Amino acid sequence: MLLRFRVANHRSIRDECELSLVGTATGDSAARVTTLRDQGKAVSLLPVIGIFGANASGKTNLLRALFDMRDAVRTSFAEWAAKPSVPRQPFKLDAEAMDETTLYEVDLMLGVNPIRYTYGFELSDERVEAEWLHAYPEGKRVVWFDREADRPESEGGEFIFPSSDSDSSTGFLGKQDILVPVTRPDALFLSTGATLNDPQLAALHRWFMNNLWLMTPGRDVKARSDWTRRLLADPKRGKEYQEWLVELLSVADLGISGIDIDRKNGEITLRHRGSDGSDVALDFLGEESLGTHSWFAFLGPMLSVLDAGTVLLVDELDSSLHPTLAAEVVRLFQDPKSNPRGAQLIFTTHDATLLGTAVLDRPLAREQVWITSKKTSGATDLYPLAAAGPGDDEDLERGYLRGRYGGSPRVSVGEIARALAWREKEREREQEAKASA
Template structure:
């Protein structure tokens, strides 16, 4: 689970006046109400939900982009266009390091992982992984001063045998300013982790970024609808879909010709799908223990399941929906944008333990009452789960102390200099009987648009 995320010198996030990073935290504040919204571990209390507010261009999406950037760098290296991602409010920021760090709860322990990089030069200058303890002490597992060509291995990494192995890998890249140690240690290292259990934290931190940190933008689907193909979830899915007022009363998997699916896709996507089918056919033919390969695909408003077995022609299926008591079935592309959005978000409600979802513009295509209902339902279904949902939104109706805790409401505001500040409603100590949404829209907490008069009214 996410504990904290810190960023500096990235897009609209510069350093604070004291030089520190901008910080977003899921650590619970002093609020005593709604304890069911928390996950408690040892002395730590973590929020399961946070809503981030702010005016357009204030930096809400930049927070999501910063999280996603860190994830991309770890999994795939510096992405295209990274050299221009530093905070451009000051020219000197071009040559300054950008800072990214997460604190996470993983396997009942706390860890801090982060790195610094001079983006304009594509040059990493430091990297670290530290085990944190509830008494505020810490144990360094590894640190790299890349610009100084030095590194330190500590904690369990100093164990006999393992230390020599890790030192070889660290020594190989000690002065390599283009790669991260965490990424190197997740490339063909299966034998190492099978032999040295104490080294697996390197694999587990990497896996958290890859599998548990689920970041989503408005222009991409949150879900590929795999939950609809699970027979054990059919009744629960139907109940949820109906509860959100979509009019859908049921769904079923139906066979469709592959040609029909292909006709509705752009040529580049067709080529990608055909390539995946061909790869799967090769895998089935060359692996005698592999009976078939199923691929679940969600592309725009099209959803389909392609199953490849030993035959030449793959089997293709899609899911269609029934409304009211009618026998007519409707394709996903025939549903409204709001219904498709709800179907996207259902995966979050049905997810198991361990996920931290980040959704940019939760309320896109949703009626305000439906957004409220979704968050309310999330809290009910998350009570027994170890799960988190972080959203950006403009929907002020969520600012209701009957729904949210004070520490679950965050703001991002842009200063006159163009830099973004991140802060929590907890800092304002707002009364529990106060109309928070009204106060927010009046600008009491910042994070709302400030309009200038474009066409002044002439005085008579």
């Protein structure tokens, strides 16, 4: 499970930002208690985080940063050597940022008997400037490796393995003499070691391989629909997925009563309940609504993540789903019965109803709400809702829409209409001036 994510100098994120999924509430909380302990107290983790903010405030860039970190771990060993420079996107509105490193770091909880790990790296255009991996068995930090490109040989050189030097059985036990020489300056040590089958590094590498699925509504609907179809065609669990999908499609009040699957070509047909009680089949591509397509495309990735206990990133949840369905998706991840494997959902949205009580009861607790806003420099600022100081009984939906917590467009009532009216008057003056000339 993901505990924290830290990033700096990535797209609109100029200064360091940290997103935490660690529960902070002392009373009624959506967080789940884990076996991890911090200063003698059990650590709890949130299954859902919602990120709110105005357009172009950096919500998407935060999700993209997580996905790009995943992509770096997956591809640096095999693909970066063929690229003209290390793939990264530093903040462009400050010339100095182009020469500074881009930082990524995650805190994770891994294993059957969960152990916390901290893994991160810094990239320049030329190479991996720094990389580190720390484990916390029994709550105590053990440095598996620490990499710094400019560390002098007198201090150990680029790579040091402190835990190995102390013969720690909880440290990194891999074959340093083999892995270090074959790690290119422009490749991550984690990617290199996992590719060469180091068992300790492979466990962490698998987390990046199997986690952080990014959904971008409106751009990847076909790919996600194909994902849902593949679940239905699965020879072992296709019938089980079919039952789940029929139930979820029915719950969405789309009038769907069943699914027919052509096992030869993978085509599907959704059946609808007719006015006389009989089932009527509609062609999926030609006759189903956009809303049905969006929900169908959403279900495949969601069910896969719930089934595997991984992390789903959804950009603009409200673009795919009606507010009532969006609230139900949140509740699906919140409920231990429907999410027994501890899957996590991190989404961006403009849907303020998720902060209010209009959609049944508010599905998000205060500790699950984060805000992005744009500074005057154009850089993204990220902070939890609690930092804005809302009162205990405050209407969060109204407060957010009124801009009390930041993250809302600075537009006064009627300002856009007035701007267009002003432009129209300018055109009239220009035409009058030409006519009188």
